[in-house]
Amino acid sequence: MARRLVVIGGNAAGMSAASQARRRRGRDDLEIVVFERGNFTSYSSCGIPYWVGGLVEGPDKLIARAPATFRDEYAIDVRLRHEVVAIDLESRHVVARNLENGGEPVHVRFDDLMYAPGAEPVRPDWADGGLAGVFGMQTLDDGAALMDWLGAEPAPEHAVVVGAGYIGVEMAEALVRHGLRVTLVERGAEPMSSVDPDMGALVREAICGMNIEVRTGVTVTGLKESDGRISAVVTDSGELPADVVLLGLGVRPNSQLARDAGLPVGRTGGVVTDLRMRVADGIWAAGDCVETVHRLSGHPVHVPLGTHANKQGRVAGINLGGGYATFPGVVGTAVTKVCDLEVGRTGLLEREASAAGYEFVTAVVKSTNRAGYFPGAAQMTVKLIAERRTGRLLGAQIVGRSEAAKRIDVVAAALWHETTVEELTAFDLGYAPPYAPVWDPVLVAARKAAVAVERAGQ
Known part of the structure; x- marks a missing residue:
């Protein structure tokens, strides 16, 4: 058998x-x-x-x-x-x-x-009442239910997105594209806790640029209904009108x-x-x-x-099937897009490096995605985290316009192979004015991090 x-x-x-x-x-x-x-x-x-x-x-x-x-x-x-x-x-x-x-x-x-x-999906007690107009976003069935609600009469006008992680930020933009007025509510100090707060501030700026109202440091405590439908989100700083609520509190x-x-x-x-x-x-x-x-x-x-x-x-x-294979772990690489802003991260954040017991230095540089004189050149911010004594790469975050997010893959590969920031400065990355400055932003950040490691040693 x-x-x-x-x-x-x-x-x-x-x-x-x-x-x-x-x-x-x-x-x-x-x-x-x-x-x-x-x-x-x-x-x-x-x-x-x-x-x-x-x-x-x-x-x-x-x-x-x-x-x-x-x-x-x-x-x-x-x-x-x-x-x-x-x-x-x-x-x-x-x-x-x-x-x-x-x-x-x-x-x-x-x-x-x-x-x-x-x-x-994480679904707090206050969201468990089965109130019409409140959605998680985990499956295609969830997406279909939301689309049906957005297309129903009367058409929703006000949306509240609870949680400013990946799904929350992406859904806030999607609902704006759908023609709704959107408020994004986040309990933390900045959106996207998957990056350090200084990089999250750059994300907030981009979100606000889409006419999304961003409320940080705010905790949702309940929902209000009218005729069995969502009518408002109750927070510790007041009520927010809502015809549709999207839960982006993670999984x-x-x-x-x-x-x-x-x-x-x-x-x-x-x-x-x-x-x-x-x-x-x-x-x-x-x-x-x-x-x-x-x-x-x-x-x-x-x-x-x-x-x-x-x-x-x-x-x-x-x-x-009778073969042999292993899964060796992760370094935490992820990317997302917020309007025309690209966000990438890999490795450890500052708080994660501290929790792991590392002493570290950081380097943050602002550069451009292409040669500064080439049409379409736009700013990019690169942050590197390196172990204080050895200079080993511990993490990176990149926020910028076109060609920003996928640059994180270079650092992810370096992290995987336990590269130091000094070694990273010598990486033979591609160069042409339409694609990168003569010193790629990743290499510029590596140079600055290497200097920080040297000074920490002194």
């Missing part, structure tokens, strides 16, 4: 694992069953703000592979709108329920289990099902795996539900990104 692989979660990590396992194991050798509680497989959650903002069509354009493709080409039994509600490790069964018809629970045996339900690992089954869950709330993405004998996990290790701090971290989910799923699938 063929072995059976049961996959919980049909997005990036789960379907990457299933696909890789299928490529290595024949249809007669391995049966694969996938349970997905939503209506889609293998889609880009990161693309939802651009769909809402009218930059891309959706949701079909955001789907990499449809369920029919997995069924027909990969012989994977994809069961949509099925939620796994229990895992029995002793009898090697999962219990799933059909969300469409509410039928009897289905018990499915497994030889191998792939746990990949992703993450779940946490969807690990409760694993915890209930007795699988190990770490201090980040993510499922604990080894380097091969194995949790226990025949049990694997990957994606936004797991924790991984930060290569600079050595600490466990939860970094929910599609890049990691796909890589981890691929690693798990290779191992499930």
Whole structure:
């Protein structure tokens, strides 16, 4: 009898694992069953703000592979709108329920289990009343529900976005593009806590330039309704009118099902795996539900990104298929776009470097994305963090216009290989006036950081 692989979660990590396992194991050798509680497989959650903002069509354009493709080409039994509600490790069964018809629970045996339900949005108590017009933004179904609300009559005019992280900032811009008046509320001192406050101030300036009202240092305490619909957001500094509210308060690992089954869950709330993405004998996990290790701090971290989910799923699938692969951790690289401002970060922020026990120096430089005399040259700010004694790169943040964000990849590669700022000054980066000054902004920042390291040593 063929072995059976049961996959919980049909997005990036789960379907990457299933696909890789299928490529290595024949249809007669391995049966694969996938349970997905939503209506889609293998889609880009990161693309939802651009769909809402009218930059891309959706949701079909955001789907990499449809369920029919997995069924027909990969012989994977994809069961949509099925939620796994229990895992029995002793009898090697999962219990799933059909969300469409509410039928009897289905018990499915497994030889191998792939746990990949992703993450779940942080939703405070004050947002749990089921009030019409309040949305999270995690799945394509969430995007579709928001689009239906924006297209309904009477048309919404005022939007409040709670939380100024990646999704909050991107959705604030999307709602402005949709024609709404938008207020962005953030409890911290600056938007985007994924960068240091001095760089977050540059992001705030760009957000305000889009006619978005930014309220920082403000805590939301409740919601007000009128006829069952959202009418205002209540904060510790007053009320904000709202016809639609978008929650951008981040996500946490969807690990409760694993915890209930007795699988190990770490201090980040993510499922604990080894380097091969194995949790226990025949049990694997990957994606936004797991924790991984930060290569600079050595600490466990939860970094929910599609890049990691796909890589981890691929690693798990290779191992499930009889091969060998490992996932070596992350350095925390991420980029985003705010109007025409690009924001990139990698490695450790100042507070993270301190928490890891590093003594460090910083260097901040302002340069241009191209030769200063070339048409379209625009300012770019680069910040590097380096270990005080050795000069080893610890982190970088880049905020600027065109060609800013992807420059972070140079520093990410340097971080991965434990490069020092002195070594970085000699990197042979490309030069031509349309693309960079003769001294690339990254190299200028590296020179300044190297000087800071030398002075700290003296």
